[in-house]
Amino acid sequence: MRKLLLLAFLALSVCSCGIYSFSGTSIQPDVNTVAIEYFEYKALKVNPSLSNELTEAIKTRFRRMTRLEQVDVDGDLTISGQVTNYTVSTAAVTAQEVAAQNRLTVTVKVSFANRKHPEDDFTDKTFSAYADYDSTNSLDAVESTLTTEIVEKLVEGIFNATVAQW
Numbered sequence: 001m002r003k004l005l006l007l008a009f010l011a012l013s014v015c016s017c018g019i020y021s022f023s024g025t026s027i028q029p030d031v032n033t034v035a036i037e038y039f040e041y042k043a044l045k046v047n048p049s050l051s052n053e054l055t056e057a058i059k060t061r062f063r064r065m066t067r068l069e070q071v072d073v074d075g076d077l078t079i080s081g082q083v084t085n086y087t088v089s090t091a092a093v094t095a096q097e098v099a100a101q102n103r104l105t106v107t108v109k110v111s112f113a114n115r116k117h118p119e120d121d122f123t124d125k126t127f128s129a130y131a132d133y134d135s136t137n138s139l140d141a142v143e144s145t146l147t148t149e150i151v152e153k154l155v156e157g158i159f160n161a162t163v164a165q166w
Contacts, residue, residue, distance in 0.1 A: 019129040025066055025163045031091060031116050033073030039108065043086035050083055050147055054108065058153045066163060081110035084126075088139055104139065104146045105130040108154055112162045125161060128163045129153035 023036075036059050039138060043050040058079065068077065085107035092101040107128040114120040131146040 017126065027066060027068065027163050028117055031076040031114070032069060033071045033075040034062055034066070034077040034079065035071050035073055037078065037080040037116060039080075042082045042084050045086045045088075047086055047143070047147065050086065050106070050151075053147065054151050054154060055082065057151050061159050062163075065159070073085075076114065076116050077162065078113040078115075079110065079158070081108050081158075083107070084109050085128075088133075099135040101132045102135050102139070103130050103132050104143070104150065106147070106154065108151045108158070110158055110161070119142050123162070124148040125160075127154050127157045129157070 034057065039055045039058075040053050041047070044045060060069060068075075083106065086103065087105050089103050089105065090101075091098045091103035093099060093151065105128060107124055109124050111119060111123045112125070129150045131149045133142045133146060
C-alpha cells in the first residue's frame with residue numbers, strides 16, 4: 001500500500017509542475033504554438049531535396065514529441081534556419097594514401113525565438129552532423145541514405161537546443 005501511495009505521489013508531482021514531460025521537453029505551460037520556417041539552402045554544393053527534408057523532419061519531431069500547435073506565423077516559438085554547408089571530405093586514408101572512407105557533412109545555422117520567454121532565444125547557432133561512407137561508393141549511390149541519417153542527427157540537436165534545453 002505504501003508503494004502504491006508513493007507511486008501516486010510521484011506521478012502527481014511530475015504531472016503537476018507543467019514544465020517537464022516524459023518526452024524530455026521543458027516547455028513552459030503558457031507556450032502553445034510553434035512556427036517552423038522553411039530552412040533555406042545556402043550551401044555551394046547542391047542537394048535539391050535537403051532543405052525540404054530537414055524542414056519536414058523538424059515539423060514531424062515537434063508534432064510527435066510536443067503538445068504545441070504548429071502555425072505558419074507568429075508562434076509562441078519560432079524556429080528558422082538555413083543549410084550553410086554541404087561538403088564531402090576524406091575521413092580515412094589507406095597505407096597507399098588513398099581515401100578509404102569519405103565523410104558527408106551538413107552544417108545548419110538556426111535561430112530560435114521564444115516570444116513568451118525571450119531569455120531562451122538564440123541566433124545563428126550552428127549545428128553540424130556527418131556520416132561516413134566507403135570510398136568505393138559514389139556519393140550519388142549513398143547520398144539519400146546518408147542525408148536521412150544526417151537529418152536525424154541535426155533534428156535531434158535542434159530539438160534538444162530549443163525545447164529540451166540540453
